[in-house]
Amino acid sequence: GAVVSQHPSRVICKSGTSVKIECRSLDFQATTMFWYRQFPKQSLMLMATSNEGSKATYEQGVEKDKFLINHASLTLSTLTVTSAHPEDSSFYICSASPPGNRATEAFFGQGTRLTVV
């Protein structure tokens, strides 16, 4: 199946610094990618939709200035957590789907465990 690669898998940063997470579709082009956040023992919450060549669409309650999304090419989307604080510690996961319809399988990255100390 299709492969979505996410990097880094784990990162620890100091409070106040910024962290960039990359999401790549390795064998297909994705005009749209999605970023999710997963709290311990909870479900995935959609944060934003990353659109190639245009601004990301953020879900209600997600701070766009804190979670900067850039979809610079058809195979790469980045999520930057700016001025990170301990409450931003979480598991972040991206997904992308090959071109198709809404029933097309979404492929997920391996996830990034962010710990802010």
Next chain:
Amino acid sequence: GNSVTQMEGPVTLSEEAFLTINCTYTATGYPSLFWYVQYPGEGLQLLLKATKADDKGSNKGFEATYRKETTSFHLEKGSVQVSDSAVYFCALSDYDYKLSFGAGTTVTVRA
């Protein structure tokens, strides 16, 4: 808006037991329905899907039927194995391609 309600866990079973995880949904349109599985230390993988009413998705001995009349997509497996221990997520995708997930159900199968 769209939402998915999933049976809460954790669920602990013995090998060869029958597994059912209930899932119901609310959607404005005609969604596609999915079950994703997350094995320990891994990312999410698609387990099965159904795209229209009465469709049955199946994979690895798991089955789920898209029931429009009861807005449900319950996951079943007749005989679980230790390797089925994982977190299972019910999800739907509507016209906007976004996935809405249930809370996840942790399943532990004991030998």
